[in-house]
Amino acid sequence: MATSVFINLPVSDLARSKDFYTSFGWTLNPNFSNDDAGAIVISDTIYVMILTHSHWAQFTDKPVADATATSAVINAISVEESAEIDSLVDQAVAAGAIEGKAQDLGFMRSRSFADPDGHSWEIMWMDPIAQTGDWEAVQAKYGEQQPV
Known part of the structure; x- marks a missing residue:
């Protein structure tokens, strides 16, 4: 399973x-x-x-955090194609999300947004070459960008 x-x-x-x-x-x-x-x-x-x-409140004794004022977690979701990032984030923003920081390292790209309650989301894509950990191949393809 x-x-x-x-x-x-x-x-x-x-x-x-x-x-x-x-x-x-x-x-x-x-x-x-x-x-x-x-x-x-x-x-x-x-x-x-x-x-x-x-x-x-049935699951925790802790108070609900105001996610618009504090940050505790970023929910990150990967996509298969870089263009999917723009489609999903643009649609989220059109639906009322607030766009956050974007990142583009060539081999890895992301955009982020906060939902109407302030919960943070990052939609990201990574080149399959980078996923192998072969940083020589990544540098050959993208230049001297370093993994984060």
């Missing part, structure tokens, strides 16, 4: 968050969604559970 990743996010307006996350192609799984939660499917193994604050 493949390992799955479930990213759980507290949201202030569940309907708005469902609309936001489905606006750029991620899907809502109605079997695991109700008035307190939405199950957003990113891939066969990656899911985002958006939870009302009251439902979130």
Whole structure:
């Protein structure tokens, strides 16, 4: 069985968050969604559970952080083609996201955004050559950029 990743996010307006996350192609799984939660499917193994604050409180005694004012995590998702970054981030921004920092090292590129509740996302692509760790081949293709 493949390992799955479930990213759980507290949201202030569940309907708005469902609309936001489905606006750029991620899907809502109605079997695991109700008035307190939405199950957003990113891939066969990656899911985002958006939870009302009251439902979130069932899982932790800690208060909900204001993600618009603090940063604790950046949720990074890879794409297969560099152009997919622009498509997804542009659609997220059109749906109400706030665009964040971008990075382009040639062999690796990313753009980021914050969702309506301030949760940080980074959409990134890395050249398959770089994924092998063969930095000589990366430098031959891209120049003297260094891995981060």
